[in-house]
Amino acid sequence: MAEMSVLVAYASKHGSTELIADAIGDALRRAGHDVDVRPVSDVRDLTRYGAAVVGxxxxxxxxxxxxxxxxxxxxxSLAGMPVWFFSSGPLDDSAETAQLPAPKAVAEIAARIGARGHATFGGHLAPDARGFVEHFMIRGGRTGDWRNFERIEMWADAVAAELAREGVLGAAGREPTAGAVR
Ligand SMILES: Cc1cc2nc3c(=O)[nH]c(=O)nc-3n(C[C@H](O)[C@H](O)[C@H](O)COP(=O)(O)O)c2cc1C
Incomplete structure (x- = not known):
């Protein structure tokens, strides 16, 4: 089977998660994969993908x-390929100091499709972010950037290494790596 593309699909309201998805895509490309980084709402079908990272x-x-x-x-479709999840959010260092669980709905789907892993990365709130709740969070001093791109790249490198170990995308065993789903 020819190597298929890896999909990195993301949802991002203010753009911070988009940059995390871009960094994951860049790391997978450096490892030799053909990668599409796209907003989840732009992806219609997964037939051309042999693996996916969704965040x-x-x-x-x-x-x-x-x-x-x-x-x-x-x-x-996701149940038939290797899949990893990531969440981005904490506006503090909690994503660095603990393995934060996936939201319940995501953990349930992860279990059903046999997802390989889930990671939570620190988030970012810019002082000029628009939005009602954002306004109050900014006034409350919650702004800052807790994204750790070194850790994000290391995680993506682990995903790439697992895909490479399999040789053929979509085949082989299903031991969780790059952070078990929890
Ligand atoms: C209204 C609001 C609610 C949020 N709720 C959470 C939350 O429940 N858990 C969390 O870790 N981060 C939370 N965050 C932080 C965001 O997830 C963080 O700012 C993230 O980086 C935003 O990503 P985006 O720029 O891609 O939209 C919240 C932020 C806002 C503005």
Missing amino acids: SALYIGRWQGDALTFLRRHEA
Whole structure:
């Protein structure tokens, strides 16, 4: 089987998660994969992909609605390929100091499709972010950038290494790596 592309699909309200997805895509490309980095809402079907990384910003403890819609719509396709999830959000160093669990709805889908892993990365809130709740968070001094691109790249490198170990995308065993789903 010819090597297929890797999809990196993301949901991002203010753009911070998009940059995380870009960094993951760059790391996978450096490892030799053909990669598409796209917003979840732009992806219609997964037939050309042999593996996927799917991530969303966290809002009130959940993935964004379009990311959950994407997972539900494509659950059958995702079950047939290696899949990793990531969440981005914490506006503190908690993502660095603990393995934060995936939101419940994501963990349930991850279990059903046999996802390989889930990681939570620190988030970012810019002082000029628009939005009602954002306004109050900014006034409350919650702005800052907790994204650790070194850690993000290391995680993506582990994903790339697991894909390379398999040789053929979509084949082989299903031991969780790059952070078990929890
Ligand atoms: C209204 C609001 C609610 C949020 N809720 C959470 C949350 O429940 N958990 C979390 O870790 N981060 C939360 N965050 C932080 C965001 O996930 C963080 O700013 C993230 O980097 C935003 O990504 P984006 O720029 O891609 O939209 C929240 C931020 C806002 C503005």
